[in-house]
Structure formats: structure tokens, C-alpha cells
């Protein structure tokens with residue numbers, strides 16, 4: 001018993017208090033790494049290899065007030081504590097996405113998801129479709145999480161920020177079009193996924209449990225098209241906000257940092 005108790009106390013001590021965490025997700029090349037370097041880097045909390053997520057502890061820059069500390073002033077220890085959070089950079093490369101999805105299945109302390117999008121990449125069909133597929137899967141994972149925790153005290157809300165990055169490029173779509181195009185493309189993704197399920201279902205034995213069309217359908221059913229407001233039903237508010245991390249007249253990440261501050 002003694003070693004067990006000892007282990008318990010050592011482990012408890014070594015485990016940092018639950019720090020608010022944001023996951024950086026999105027296709028490679030969107031700007032996740034650039035996003036990390038933008039925020040003030042305090043310490044690398046975990047060693048980084050190219051196949052594992054990188055976690056860094058960052059502090060909200062001056063001028064942004066965490067929502068929970070709206071009535072406190074800078075210098076107040078509680079205010080300073082509330083400005084700190086963890087950013088987890090998940091590898092965007094196809095095969096490495098399981099890290100992102102694993103984290104979504106068990107999102108302890110996750111205050112929000114930042115899905116970084118190259119707003120010029122999504123102006124063309126191949127980039128748009130690749131991005132929409134990834135985003136569809138992230139949103140579906142959140143929806144499944146929400147419906148599987150209905151029995152407990154109710155799922156925690158996890159908002160999603162779609163950071164429309166690289167607005168300094170003249171080929172970039174403005175945020176409202178990034179939003180519309182992604183909604184349209186996700187609508188297509190869910191249609192073709194449902195068709196794929198039906199087609200493969202035809203080959204399966206009747207009553208096969210692996211086939212659950214309803215569970216795999218993102219957002220509202222019926223004839224209507226997909227839009228992001230449908231995610232509110234499962235506790236996920238989706239915001240599409242623009243900015244750029246490099247280029248142009250310097251970086252502009254104001255809208256994103258404000259969004260983070262609102263979740264803290």
C-alpha cells in the first residue's frame with residue numbers, strides 16, 4: 001500500500017494544475033507553427049518530435065483581458081494566472097492526424113479548438129476540399145463526443161475558431177467567403193460520406209452494427225444544407241475570423257487573440 005500511496009502523492013504533485021488548453025489543428029501549411037511563435041513562448045512543456053504534438057505554455061499578450069478576469073487588473077496574481085494557457089500544436093499531415101482526433105475524444109481542459117486555414121489555399125477547389133474534409137472530421141468528432149456524454153451532467157462546450165490566415169496574400173478569400181465556401185464544401189463531404197456508407201452497407205450483412213448512418217451525419221438531418229450554426233446544437237460555436245501571421249504590414253492576430261481571451 002505504501003508504494004501505491006507514495007506513487008499517488010508523487011504523481012499528484014508532478015501533475016500540473018489543469019491549465020486551459022487550446023488545440024491547434026488544420027492542414028499542413030496553414031500556419032499552425034507560425035501561430036505558436038506569435039504567442040509569447042514561456043517554456044516548452046514537452047519535447048517535440050515531428051511525429052508528436054508540441055505543447056507550449058503561452059501568455060496572452062498585454063492588452064487582452066481573460067474573460068474570467070474582466071474585473072481584475074493587470075498585476076493581480078489571479079489576473080496574471082488567468083492569462084496563461086497551453087497551446088498544443090498537432091501535426092497536420094494525414095497519417096499524424098490521429099493525435100488530433102485522439103485528443104478530441106478525450107478533451108480534458110480543452111477550452112477551444114483553433115483550426116488554422118490558409119485563406120488562399122481554400123480559394124481553389126483542391127485546397128478547399130482537403131480543408132473541408134479535415135474540418136468535417138474534427139466537427140464530427142466533437143458531435144460524437146457530445147452525443148456520447150449526454151447521460152452525464154452534460155457535455156462541456158468546446159468552441160471552434162476557424163482562423164482564416166494569410167489575409168496578406170491578394171489571392172486570399174475574405175473571412176465571410178472562407179466561411180461560405182467551407183460550409184458548402186462540408187455539405188458535399190457529408191453527402192459523399194453518407195453515400196459511401198450506403199454503398200459499403202450494401203455489401204455488408206444485414207443488421208451489421210458498423211453501419212450507423214445517423215451517427216456519421218454531421219449537423220442537422222433532412223433536406224437542408226449544412227451551416228456552422230448547426231454545431232451549436234452540440235455545444236460548439238464556430239467563429240470564422242481573419243488575420244495574418246506574417247507578411248503584409250506585419251502580423252495581425254488581434255481577432256484570434258480576442259477570441260482566446262473570451263474563452264479564458
Ligand code: GDP
Pocket residue numbers: 026027028029030031032033034035092116165166167168169243244245246247
Ligand atoms: P503549419 O504546417 O500549419 O505549421 O504551417 P506553418 O506555420 O509552417 O506555415 C506554413 C507556411 O506559410 C510557412 O512558409 C509560413 O511562413 C507561411 N505563413 C504562415 N502564416 C502566414 C501568413 O499570415 N501570411 C503568409 N503570406 N504566409 C504565412
